[in-house]
Amino acid sequence: MSKTDDPRAIRTKKMLKEAVIQLLEEGIPREKLTIQKVTSKAQLNRTTYYLHYKDITDLLDSLTLELVEELSAQIRSLRTTKDQRVQLLQLLDYLYDQRKYILLLFQKNEFETLLFDQFHKLILIRREDAEKKREGLVASDIRTASLIGIVMWWLKHGLRYSSEHIATEIIKMHHRSPLEKK
Helix, strand or coil: EEEEEEEEHHHHHHHHHHHHHHHHCCCHHHHHCCCCHHHHHHHCCCHHHHCCCCCHHHHHHHHHHHHHHHHHHHHHHHHHHCHHHHHHHHHHHHHCCHHHHHHHHHCCHHHHHHHHHHHHHHHHHHHHHHCCCCCCCCCCHHHHHHHHHHHHHHCCCCCCCCHHHHHHHHHHCCCCCCCCCC
């Protein structure tokens, strides 16, 4: 059994990641995170920490990578599905479940760029399949920015709306408007 498959290693990494998220939620800035603070919060020792990560940046990068990989998988499934609404709901539910960490990551500009790129690929692929490059459509960059804007607004301020309601609004927004039909 490799170190990555070991249930103890999985549990330890989870504890360290949860500790980082808790510390960030408590208002400790990323640059003030220390291994001591993280291990203390996780109730683990520094030696255990160093078995899994070389420093704080390594742990934060690992958290970000996991989130981006899962998000990418969710978005890839949206690219190929016929039932766009069901997959969009699953994506929104995932974003809702991960909202605390997403909002913390969004403070890092690189994450916003990564998220934009993922959604932009999705929009381009779906547009090519549906429209085959018709003139007069809203630019994909604008649609992507509006999609990210909706999702981030929902996570920050609009959680009173269900993921189903937000999915409906996104789908309506991304269908051609009467002005675009000629």
